[in-house]
Amino acid sequence: MTYDFIIVGAGIVGLSTAYKLSESFPDLDILVLEKEDEVAAHQTGNNSGVIHSGIYYEPNSYRAKNCVEGRHQLVDFCRQYDVDHEICGKVIVATEEDDIPRLDNIFETGKINDIEGIKKISPQEVTEIEPYVTNSVKGIHVPCSGIVDYVGVCKKLRSLIEEKGNAVTCGQEVKKIDNSQKDLSVTTDKSSFSSRYLINCAGLYSDHVAETAGVFPDIQIVPFRGEYFELKPEAEHFVNGLIYPMPNPAFPFLGVHFTKMVSGAIECGPNAVFAFEREGYEKLSFNLNETIETLNFPGFQKLAQEHWKMGLDEWYRSFSKKAFVKGLQDLIPAIRPKHLKKSPSGVRAMALKPNGEILDDFHYETTKNEIHVLNAPSPAATAGLAIGDEILERAEQAFAL
Ligand SMILES: Cc1cc2nc3c(=O)[nH]c(=O)nc-3n(C[C@H](O)[C@H](O)[C@H](O)COP(=O)(O)OP(=O)(O)OC[C@H]3O[C@@H](n4cnc5c(N)ncnc54)[C@H](O)[C@@H]3O)c2cc1C
Structure with a gap:
């Protein structure tokens, strides 16, 4: 069969897009292809779980508009479908x-x-x-910031997409997109599919997926790992909700913060350490090809030249619990290393331009039958449902749906 849409990636952006398409156009046949065995396996499932308010973002940017609109939609969605969340402020x-x-x-x-x-x-x-x-x-x-179970949101989105007769197929890694014919041919590591249109929501690999379709964006994804500690139960009383420092204006990260999770645990972090592998969750994770690709990219060379000191500080903080705790003590002086235990990391996809500039805003490239989401950094989890609306609007215009 020929699908109307193939969506690559079952993180919150891909699933929100499939959900919005299936709500607005119930007759469309939609297939979401995900390389992992479950949804939300990367950025969406390893993030801080915060519902961002939208306070930080450049007015009128996509991040500002989609975050505020997405937050309202997300909270309504969680209330309607009973997904764990709390507006804790x-x-x-x-x-x-x-x-x-x-x-x-x-x-x-x-x-x-x-x-x-x-x-x-x-x-x-x-x-x-x-x-x-x-x-x-x-x-x-x-007061309107909160916390949410993003994996729970994605599981619910998946079931709503499937209830409409569409498919979310895991364990299929998209390797090639051939757009030389009228319909697209999408080849995965296991199979081959045909579709009229494609939306690339592949997060950390969105630039690679675009390249397999012959779209060579001007940006490259550079991975930055965010490492966390968790407060031991006897120290959880130090934090009631969300406590954030002043962000460093040179970077799009918000700084090491304290986050109450929906489980009741308190996370501390994340830092921002250059990762030698796009899905490298451990300190020593390393992928030779990906490292060479990053080191050869002029944008990364410029970023490294300009911010090498900050990069080294982050590395030091990654290996020294004492240094990590010092950052936390700026916010809560009573915190001690003995209050913390290690917690799993996440990896952020940061889009860099060749001149070393960090691309702050959400970014899309559209061809005659494809939309590539090439930058969806934080707060894209909060903004996911509004990003789905944005992509739907682009698809309606570009593909005359
Ligand atoms: C440490 C950290 C903390 C964060 N904290 C927050 C927060 O508190 N609040 C917030 O709003 N945002 C936060 N963010 C940002 C937010 O998590 C991301 O912006 C958002 O999850 C991006 O969603 P996505 O769907 O684009 O990417 P992802 O969730 O990474 O999904 C992309 C999917 O594509 C799949 N894929 C990749 N290549 C292929 C292929 N070739 N074939 C098939 N599938 C493929 C991947 O397996 C993955 O499942 C944080 C991010 C990180 C990493």
């Missing part, structure tokens, strides 16, 4: 006087982005919300 904390102008800027961005209920708070008010954050100089309270 978050504090962003400045611990140095010098950070206050940047904190004020974040607040102003939040106002422009229409984030409900945000409030600048004094150190006393910070400690009323988070009693162990004792050395702040100012904070922002973001």
